[in-house]
Amino acid sequence: MKKLKKTTAIDFATYAGVILAFVVITVMKDQGMLTRSLKGQLVPICCYIVMAVSLNLTVGVLGELSLGHAGFMSVGAFSGVVAAMGLQSAIPSEPLRLAIALVVGAAFAAMAGAIVGVPVLRLRGDYLAIVTLAFGEIIKELINCLIVGVDSQGLHLIFNATGTKGVSDLGLLEGGKVLIKGAQGATGTQTIASFTAGFILIMVSLVVVLNLVRSRSGRAIMALRDNRIAAESVGINVTKYKLMAFVTSAALAGAAGALYGLNFSNLVATKFDFNTSILVLVFVVLGGLGNIWGSILAATVLTILPEALRGFDDYRMLIYAVVLILVMLATNNPQLKALLAKLIPHSRKGEEANA
Amino acid sequence: MPKLKSQNDSPLVPMPTDSYIPERDLGKSPVLEARHLGIDFGGLTAVDDFNLTIGRTEIAGLIGPNGAGKTTVFNLLTKVYQPTRGTIMIDGIDTHGMTTAQVNKLGVARTFQNIRLFDNLSVEDNVKLGMHNQIKYGMVSGILRLPSYWKQERIAHERALELLSIFDMQDLAGVKAGSLPYGAQRRLEIVRALGTNPSLLLLDEPAAGMNPSETAELMENIIKIRDTFQIAIMLIEHDMNLVMGICEGICVLNFGKVIAKGTPEDIQSNPVVIEAYLGKKKEA
Numbered sequence: 001m002k003k004l005k006k007t008t009a010i011d012f013a014t015y016a017g018v019i020l021a022f023v024v025i026t027v028m029k030d031q032g033m034l035t036r037s038l039k040g041q042l043v044p045i046c047c048y049i050v051m052a053v054s055l056n057l058t059v060g061v062l063g064e065l066s067l068g069h070a071g072f073m074s075v076g077a078f079s080g081v082v083a084a085m086g087l088q089s090a091i092p093s094e095p096l097r098l099a100i101a102l103v104v105g106a107a108f109a110a111m112a113g114a115i116v117g118v119p120v121l122r123l124r125g126d127y128l129a130i131v132t133l134a135f136g137e138i139i140k141e142l143i144n145c146l147i148v149g150v151d152s153q154g155l156h157l158i159f160n161a162t163g164t165k166g167v168s169d170l171g172l173l174e175g176g177k178v179l180i181k182g183a184q185g186a187t188g189t190q191t192i193a194s195f196t197a198g199f200i201l202i203m204v205s206l207v208v209v210l211n212l213v214r215s216r217s218g219r220a221i222m223a224l225r226d227n228r229i230a231a232e233s234v235g236i237n238v239t240k241y242k243l244m245a246f247v248t249s250a251a252l253a254g255a256a257g258a259l260y261g262l263n264f265s266n267l268v269a270t271k272f273d274f275n276t277s278i279l280v281l282v283f284v285v286l287g288g289l290g291n292i293w294g295s296i297l298a299a300t301v302l303t304i305l306p307e308a309l310r311g312f313d314d315y316r317m318l319i320y321a322v323v324l325i326l327v328m329l330a331t332n333n334p335q336l337k338a339l340l341a342k343l344i345p346h347s348r349k350g351e352e353a354n355a
Numbered sequence: 356m357p358k359l360k361s362q363n364d365s366p367l368v369p370m371p372t373d374s375y376i377p378e379r380d381l382g383k384s385p386v387l388e389a390r391h392l393g394i395d396f397g398g399l400t401a402v403d404d405f406n407l408t409i410g411r412t413e414i415a416g417l418i419g420p421n422g423a424g425k426t427t428v429f430n431l432l433t434k435v436y437q438p439t440r441g442t443i444m445i446d447g448i449d450t451h452g453m454t455t456a457q458v459n460k461l462g463v464a465r466t467f468q469n470i471r472l473f474d475n476l477s478v479e480d481n482v483k484l485g486m487h488n489q490i491k492y493g494m495v496s497g498i499l500r501l502p503s504y505w506k507q508e509r510i511a512h513e514r515a516l517e518l519l520s521i522f523d524m525q526d527l528a529g530v531k532a533g534s535l536p537y538g539a540q541r542r543l544e545i546v547r548a549l550g551t552n553p554s555l556l557l558l559d560e561p562a563a564g565m566n567p568s569e570t571a572e573l574m575e576n577i578i579k580i581r582d583t584f585q586i587a588i589m590l591i592e593h594d595m596n597l598v599m600g601i602c603e604g605i606c607v608l609n610f611g612k613v614i615a616k617g618t619p620e621d622i623q624s625n626p627v628v629i630e631a632y633l634g635k636k637k638e639a
Contacts, residue, residue, distance in 0.1 A: 227473055
C-alpha cells in the first residue's frame with residue numbers, strides 16, 4: 001500500500017525552490033554573470049511558468065484537455081497593454097500600473113474563460129479540447145481586426161472586420177496615441193515588465209493553485225477527475241467546480257499574458273497561436289500531470305533550451321525534439337526511477353504524492 | 356414482526372398493498388416512496404411499475420436474478436437515470452427533475468457495484484469528499500487560508516477519522532485509496548457515503564468478493580450503522596445468508612418487474628420467487 005507523503009512539505013519545497021532561484025538569478029544579474037540573451041529570456045520564462053502552472057490546473061488537476069491556453073494569454077496580453085498604456089498619464093507609478101494591467105488582463109481572460117466554459121463544461125467528452133482549439137484561433141483573428149487608441153477623451157475602439165478602416169478612423173485628438181493597430185498588433189508599448197514582477201506573479205499563482213488544490217474546492221475538482229459519477233453521488237456540483245478550475249486557470253493565463261505583453265514594445269496576435277498552446281501543453285505533460293513543481297521545471301528548461309542550443313545552428317530544433325523524447329523515455333523508465341529513488345530518497349516520495 | 360401497511364390513499368391509481376415496513380417505523384413518514392417507477396432504454400423496458408416504501412430505520416433488501424434491473428433501480432433512485440414514468444419521494448419531497456447531487460443533498464447516499472473511489476486521493480480525502488456539503492467555506496477562504504478554512508478542516512479531519520473508525524480504518528487515513536485491498540475499498544465506499552449524512556443508504560452488492568467471515572462482520576456493521584445513525588439502508592445482494600439474515604423487508608425483481616415483496620420468511624416460501632431463481636419444476 002502506498003502511503004501518501006504530507007503534501008504540505010512538497011508545497012513548501014516548491015515555494016522555497018522558486019524563491020531560491022529568484023535570489024540566485026537576481027544576484028547573478030547584478031554581478032553581470034548572465035548573457036544578454038538569457039537576460040532577455042527572464043520575463044518570458046516567468047510568463048511560461050505561470051502559463052504551465054495554470055494549464056496544469058485544467059489538464060492535470062481537473063483532467064480536461066484545453067488546446068487554446070494561448071488564447072487566454074492573448075486576451076490578457078492585449079487588454080493588459082491597453083490598460084497600462086491608457087493609464088500612462090493618470091498613474092505615473094510604473095509598478096502600480098503594471099499591477100493594474102495584470103489584474104485587468106486576468107479579469108478579461110477570466111471573462112473569456114467563463115464565456116467558453118459555461119456552455120462547454122456541461123458536456124461530457126472531448127468537447128472542451130475542440131472548443132478551446134477554436135477559441136484560440138478566433139481570438140487571434142478578432143485581435144487582428146482590432147484598432148484601439150487613447151487620447152484625452154478616453155479610449156477609442158474600432159472593429160475593422162471589413163479591412164477598410166485604418167488608424168485615421170479612430171478620430172484621435174491631438175496628443176492621442178494608437179495602442180493596437182490591427183494586424184500590426186500593439187506597437188510602441190512602454191516595457192514596464194520586470195523580472196521581480198514575474199517572480200511575484202509566479203508566487204501568487206503558486207499560492208492560488210496549490211492552496212486551491214489542498215482545499216475543499218480543490219478536492220472536489222480532483223474528485224471530478226478521478227470519478228465523475230462518484231463525485232455526483234456525494235453531492236458535488238459538477239459544472240460549478242469544472243468552471244471554477246477552468247476560469248481560475250484562464251485568469252492566471254491572462255495575468256501571464258499581460259506581463260508578457262508589457263515586456264515587448266511590439267506584439268502581434270499571431271504570437272499566441274496554436275503552437276504556443278501546444279508548447280505550454282508540452283511543459284505540463286513533460287513536468288507531470290498535476291505536478292506543479294514539474295511544470296515549473298519543464299517550462300524553465302524548455303524555454304532556455306532552444307536559446308542554449310543556438311550554437312547547433314540548423315540542427316537546433318532537431319536536438320530540441322531529441323531531448324524531449326529522451327526525457328519522456330527516461331522519466332517513464334522503471335529502472336531509472338528506481339535508481340533515482342536510491343540516489344535521492346526524497347524524490348521518490350515526491351513522485352508518489354504527485355503521481 | 357413486520358406488519359402489513361395499506362397505502363390506499365389515492366382514489367385514481369391503485370396503490371400496492373404489499374409494501375412492508377417494520378412496526379417501529381409505522382408512525383413515522385417513510386424515507387422513500389417510489390410509485391409506478393419505470394424506465395425505457397429505446398424500446399427496451401428495463402424497469403416497469405416499481406413500487407416501494409422504505410421505513411425510517413428499515414433495512415431493506417432488493418434481490419433478483421442477474422439482469423433483473425436491480426442496479427437500474429438504484430440508478431433511478433439516485434437520478435443517474437431520469438425515470439421515464441413514475442415518482443420518487445424522498446422524505447416526502449418529489450425528486451422530479453433533480454440531479455444526482457441534489458438528491459444526495461436530500462439524503463440519499465450510495466455505493467457502487469463496481470467500486471468507484473477517488474483512486475488518486477487519500478482515504479481521508481475520500482471521506483472528506485463525502486462530507487463536502489457539510490464543510491462550509493468557499494473558494495476564497497480556501498485560497499487565502501482564512502480562519503474558517505483552518506477551523507472547518509480541523510472539524511472535518513476529526514469527523515473523517517471518527518467515521519473511518521466504524522470499520523477500524525483510521526490508521527489507513529493517509530493511504531492512497533486506489534492502493535487499498537478490495538475489501539477495504541468496499542468499506543471505504545460505505546464510509547464515504549455515510550459522510551454525506553444520509554437518511555437512506557443504498558448499498559450495491561456490499562459483500563461481493565468477501566469471504567464468509569468478512570461477510571459476517573459486514574452484517575454486524577450494517578446493523579451497527581443503522582442503530583448508530585438511525586437511518587434506512589437498502590441493499591442489493593446475491594449472498595442470501597446476508598439478505599435473509601439482516602433484511603426486514605425484501606423486494607424481488609425479475610425482468611424489471613416486482614414479483615414479490617415481504618418478510619424474509621414470505622420470500623423464502625414464495626413459489627414465484629423460487630421459479631424466478633431456479634426455473635419451473637417439470638411436470639412428471
